Amino acid sequence: MTEIVDIICSVLNGERYLDQFLDSLSTQTHADWRLWVRDDGSSDRSMEIVVARAAADSRVRILHVGGPRLGIAGAYGWLLERAPRDAHVIMTADVDDVWLPHKIERTLDAMRRAESGWGSATPILVHTDLTVVDERLDVVHHSYWAHSALAPEPATLRRQIVRNLVAAPTLMMNAALREAIGATPAAALYQDWWYGLVALVTGRIVTVREPTVLYRQHGGNSVGARDPRVELGALLSTVANAFRGTPEFRRDLERLAGQAQALLDRYGDRLSASDRALVSGISTLPRRPFIGRKLDTLRYRVLPEEGLLRTIGILLRA
Secondary structure (H helix, E strand, O other): OOOOEEEEEEEOOOHHHHHHHHHHHHOOOOOOEEEEEEEOOOOOOHHHHHHHHHHHOOOEEEEEOOOOOOHHHHHHHHHHHHOOOOOOEEEEEOOOOEEOOOHHHHHHHHHHHHHHHHOOOOOEEEEEEEEEEOOOOOEEEOOHHHHOOOOOOOOOHHHHOOOOOOOHHHOEEEHHHHHHHOOOOOOOOOHHHHHHHHHHHHOEEEEEEEEEEEEEOOHHHOOOOOOOOOOHHHHHHHHHHHHHOHHHHHHHHHHHHHHHHHHHHHHHHHOOHHHHHHHHHHHOHHHOOHHHHHHHHHHHHOOHHHOHHHHHHHHHHO
16 A cells, blocks of 8 residues: 555635646546645635535545635645644645646655655655746746756755745655644744744755646746846846835845744754854844844845845845
């Protein structure tokens, strides 16, 4: 008997994509899975589609219909708490993506190897690359990591706390990590960002350098590659956009600080002295005096791969 893989999925007005997503689950080479769905208050035909699939396929299970809207981190936190207690591994899914046929198999193999080395009691998160596609699933870029100028390794707390390295549609966690996560705090920015932070504090992150998902680039989830060249026009544009975007950046900095404080409150006793100083420094960034805030934002918020233009934008808005 193969191992059951439990998948949690929050649905909000996804009728345009649900059939393709569900079809991609049905073609997985690892067919022993269960999909657990929560409706986050859809106003379209999303749940009609899910109900019809559940009637036809017992692996599709509906946990809740009709909201209220909890937001992405809250909805997945709700699902994580209500997934079967005996689940050995849990994956997260977005309805606007398409899973490649080998996705579950490849990710589960990596998890098995990780647990054989570190033991199943070690909290482990496995994640993979994605292929970026447009609305029609035409390939935009073969690698999300390359397209967004994001290096997934080294997976360190210093990097994960300021920029999420883990894409939700690709991740798998084991039971030990689920236990370590517990209830997702309200201050968590996104579920994948929080799960990655908890994995680094309590256990391990494993990176599989292979795309397993067709990731749609559209509207709210649009990603873009950053041009590393420094040109005068780009520099002037960066300066202008930086000043226009200052209020939004400051709000994001407040939220980043709130997530850091939540991490410190819950897992501070597991952090080394240097990591505790890092997390504490980020948690107080918005309250620093003007010059100190800018210098510490450069110190904590900017990663080496950010590039000159992005670094200038961060500094101006801080």
